[in-house]
Amino acid sequence: MRDYLRFLWRCFRVSFIGDWRYQAWMGLLTAVSLLGLNAYARQLVDGLSTTGMTDEVSWGLYIANFTFLVGMAAAAVMLVIPVYIYRNRDLHDLVIFGELLAVAAIVMCLAFVTVDLGRPDRFHHLLLRFNFPISMLTWDVIVLNGYLLLNLHICGYLIYCAYRRKKPGKLFYIPFVFVAIVWAISIHTVTAFLYVGLGGRPFWNSAIIAPRFLASAFAAGPAFLIVSLWALDRYTAYDVPRAAIATLRNIVTVALLINMFLLVCEVFVEFYTDSSHGVSMHYLFFGLHGYHALVPWIWTAMLLNGGALVLLVSPLTRKWGYLNAACLALIVGVWIEKGMGLIVPAFIPTPLGDIVEYAPTLNETLVCLGIWAFGLLLYTIFVRITIPVLSGRLTHDRAYDPNAPIQPQQRGDGATPLSTSEARI
Amino acid sequence: MSDVYRRSAPKAPVYRQGGIGMSRRSFLRGGVSVVGGMGAFVAALSPLRELDGDDLPSIEGFLQKHYKEMDEADMAAALERIRTEVKKRFAIDPSVRDVKARDGVEFVYALNLSRCVGCRKCVHACVAENNQSRSPEIQYIRVIEMPRGTTDIERGNHHYDRPTVPDEDHYYMPVQCHQCANPPCVKVCPIEATWQEPDGITVIDYDWCIGCRYCEAACPYWARRFNYSEPELPKEDVNPDMAYLSNRPRSKGVMEKCTYCLHRTREGGMPACLEVCPVGARKFGNVLDPESEVSWILRTKRVFVLKEDVGTIPRFFYYFDERYPRDGDGQVVGTVDPLREER
Numbered sequence: 001m002r003d004y005l006r007f008l009w010r011c012f013r014v015s016f017i018g019d020w021r022y023q024a025w026m027g028l029l030t031a032v033s034l035l036g037l038n039a040y041a042r043q044l045v046d047g048l049s050t051t052g053m054t055d056e057v058s059w060g061l062y063i064a065n066f067t068f069l070v071g072m073a074a075a076a077v078m079l080v081i082p083v084y085i086y087r088n089r090d091l092h093d094l095v096i097f098g099e100l101l102a103v104a105a106i107v108m109c110l111a112f113v114t115v116d117l118g119r120p121d122r123f124h125h126l127l128l129r130f131n132f133p134i135s136m137l138t139w140d141v142i143v144l145n146g147y148l149l150l151n152l153h154i155c156g157y158l159i160y161c162a163y164r165r166k167k168p169g170k171l172f173y174i175p176f177v178f179v180a181i182v183w184a185i186s187i188h189t190v191t192a193f194l195y196v197g198l199g200g201r202p203f204w205n206s207a208i209i210a211p212r213f214l215a216s217a218f219a220a221g222p223a224f225l226i227v228s229l230w231a232l233d234r235y236t237a238y239d240v241p242r243a244a245i246a247t248l249r250n251i252v253t254v255a256l257l258i259n260m261f262l263l264v265c266e267v268f269v270e271f272y273t274d275s276s277h278g279v280s281m282h283y284l285f286f287g288l289h290g291y292h293a294l295v296p297w298i299w300t301a302m303l304l305n306g307g308a309l310v311l312l313v314s315p316l317t318r319k320w321g322y323l324n325a326a327c328l329a330l331i332v333g334v335w336i337e338k339g340m341g342l343i344v345p346a347f348i349p350t351p352l353g354d355i356v357e358y359a360p361t362l363n364e365t366l367v368c369l370g371i372w373a374f375g376l377l378l379y380t381i382f383v384r385i386t387i388p389v390l391s392g393r394l395t396h397d398r399a400y401d402p403n404a405p406i407q408p409q410q411r412g413d414g415a416t417p418l419s420t421s422e423a424r425i
Numbered sequence: 426m427s428d429v430y431r432r433s434a435p436k437a438p439v440y441r442q443g444g445i446g447m448s449r450r451s452f453l454r455g456g457v458s459v460v461g462g463m464g465a466f467v468a469a470l471s472p473l474r475e476l477d478g479d480d481l482p483s484i485e486g487f488l489q490k491h492y493k494e495m496d497e498a499d500m501a502a503a504l505e506r507i508r509t510e511v512k513k514r515f516a517i518d519p520s521v522r523d524v525k526a527r528d529g530v531e532f533v534y535a536l537n538l539s540r541c542v543g544c545r546k547c548v549h550a551c552v553a554e555n556n557q558s559r560s561p562e563i564q565y566i567r568v569i570e571m572p573r574g575t576t577d578i579e580r581g582n583h584h585y586d587r588p589t590v591p592d593e594d595h596y597y598m599p600v601q602c603h604q605c606a607n608p609p610c611v612k613v614c615p616i617e618a619t620w621q622e623p624d625g626i627t628v629i630d631y632d633w634c635i636g637c638r639y640c641e642a643a644c645p646y647w648a649r650r651f652n653y654s655e656p657e658l659p660k661e662d663v664n665p666d667m668a669y670l671s672n673r674p675r676s677k678g679v680m681e682k683c684t685y686c687l688h689r690t691r692e693g694g695m696p697a698c699l700e701v702c703p704v705g706a707r708k709f710g711n712v713l714d715p716e717s718e719v720s721w722i723l724r725t726k727r728v729f730v731l732k733e734d735v736g737t738i739p740r741f742f743y744y745f746d747e748r749y750p751r752d753g754d755g756q757v758v759g760t761v762d763p764l765r766e767e768r
Binding site: 031048279 | 641647655
């Protein structure tokens, strides 16, 4: 136990150590997090009227970000499946980064749900009267927290084993990995069911939303990993296996293709039928009765996603620069598609046919930025700790020395710098 | 694969900062950043100083049980707490009661579209009765001006503003909570803060709601309202006749909705919106009583419900007058349209 606390303390200390770029990045994230916290404090005082939400559009940027981030969390499974089911050696050492991303993303999700509550001080009511299994929101509470615990356990166990320089016991994590695979699909499916189960909102009331959620998540999540791996490769001693990036690129391409296909299916049904069922879709793409706040958003998303797809299928993205550009375009594109493009239009027009548009306020935007910065801060810290531990430069019997050579006995097959190769298959 | 993902620049230097061991300088620097960080954290939270006592939940409020779990003593304590809070906030002595549903009663509303003139008197009577926030004003009833030739509410006008009503080319359709028998809002609530009472009224425990607004998203009739800011209710406008489940003052961050004025109707009265209606377009009563006016209307009039396709089974019916009125058995009586004669 004492040893575990010492491990946590050392991890904490390591997270403060880095070159000036690291310090600047962390300083920036901390500052933005605090700005967000400040904006949230203001929201607590004045109520949700500090946001752009109204009785007409009663969910906005918070729930949009929540939905997007559930997808990012679920996307870890796109690394786990190739490694644990198809025995893909290339992605092997990167799985842990996907799982850590899932942890950070779920924390952000929970934060976004919390800031959306009118009375967060009554959170304990959730424990006292839980409308399970009728309310899909209770399902979401269970699957999100369960997924967080699963990933915390898997990552924490593997990292601690590496720190103790012992081989992870398969029984202690392999079953959890397989549970987490199913669980990852479930978190995004349940989140989609939140929306699609509402008969009063025709825009959401469509069976294609859940598969589209998964497809767009499996594009955006690995795309985010590619960008973060590039940053690791560029700015740290860690070498990312090149073959792994190629595999990730394939995953992103296929997922994005499926997402675009499902989108085309949906758009065709709504516009070709041209029934009143499709008014929200019409509002989203072309505006309605002179209101068209979301039109520039959705076409930007279409352009970004389409552009990313063209880049991804072309050989250009065999170079880092183009691949990063495609991934960033795709992340922003999917974020718009799932946020401003999926949550907000369902409220416009209202069920009674009134049109009230939504635009986020500055305070609301600051809260969102704060949560994003906090999530990125967490993810950076996780990665910062993981790399020296898994490469044997921070273990129970030696203090962290950034210039120490990588422990030879900790290396896997000689080509990969991380230690867990044998342990994880 | 060698040319794939080639590094464009030489590898960046490995972190050159010191190890875990601590020099005096790094200790000082660490201390300064810890103090600075704490200061920034406190500064970020500084707006919370503006929270006044009313915003913070009292111990009793925090520990209060769910409505359905309260016994008589718990309810008495809760009502006493509400009374004290209202007295403090509005300087009036209210009568706060817990009015229970009566056996053998199922309330139903019927609205005569042939009669409604779109004057919106019901909208304002409702606000006066139910202690809604006046700024921004929360209204439970929305009257829609409908063009002839359609029942598609998406073609209606919510914001009509005429010197006189009714307009010859339009008819008027007031919409409020339909007190559905299969309410989607109740289904989605994660904490059972809203439920359907035995007499069919869907209520909210304002002290239980966490303000997630899922019910507002689920309602196909746009019948629920959220307190986005602290409700502003002038002292002189407070209605002192209050019930736990209906019109007692709400706090910011919770949902509210029409309760068919249950503090009146459960004691034999009529909803405020009905009483004020100048043309008698609104009818209300117990559908389980075959002698009631609403039962007679449902039996004999051309009745329909809004959005029947969403499966909510509303307890709010719209109807048109027939050319020839019928008696209680549904038999046509007379051959003259009485309304036409009045005109």
